[in-house]
Amino acid sequence: MSNLHNPTGTLLNDEDIVSFLEKVPSYVKVVLDEAYIEFLEKDPLDSLKIYKEFSNVIILRTLSKAYGLVGVRVGYGIARSSIIDEFKFVIGPFDLNSYAQNLAVRVIKEKSM
Numbered sequence: 458m459s460n461l462h463n464p465t466g467t468l469l470n471d472e473d474i475v476s477f478l479e480k481v482p483s484y485v486k487v488v489l490d491e492a493y494i495e496f497l498e499k500d501p502l503d504s505l506k507i508y509k510e511f512s513n514v515i516i517l518r519t520l521s522k523a524y525g526l527v528g529v530r531v532g533y534g535i536a537r538s539s540i541i542d543e544f545k546f547v548i549g550p551f552d553l554n555s556y557a558q559n560l561a562v563r564v565i566k567e568k569s570m
């Protein structure tokens with residue numbers, strides 16, 4: 458579920474997302490794709506609260522858009538360790554190189570100053 462949605466720009470609120478998650482069986486993983494969340498003037502979402510309530514939720518964010526690192530493809534995710542363990546087998550070929558990691562740390566530090 459992409460929120461803000463690309464390319465329509467529609468935004469689901471917390472109640473919409475919770476209502477959806479209540480209908481999804483807990484063994485089904487649900488990704489909250491928040492690639493454009495930094496473009497909201499005020500963050501109306503509390504996805505961490507939703508994440509704490511629903512153990513099948515994975516939150517994904519990227520530095521490609523708001524941080525201008527589209528060519529570097531750096532992002533981060535928040536999920537239960539049991540879910541992360543299921544994805545560890547793909548880390549080898551898709552792991553970030555040291556250039557991407559250092560660039561990510563640098564832009565995050567610059568934005569937070």
Ligand SMILES: *Cc1c(COP(=O)(O)O)cnc(C)c1O
Pocket residue numbers: 459462463490492519520521522527530531532
């Ligand atoms: C850009 C984008 C991403 C992530 O892009 P990466 O460059 O792979 O980090 C994810 N979801 C949506 C909807 C996007 O527009």
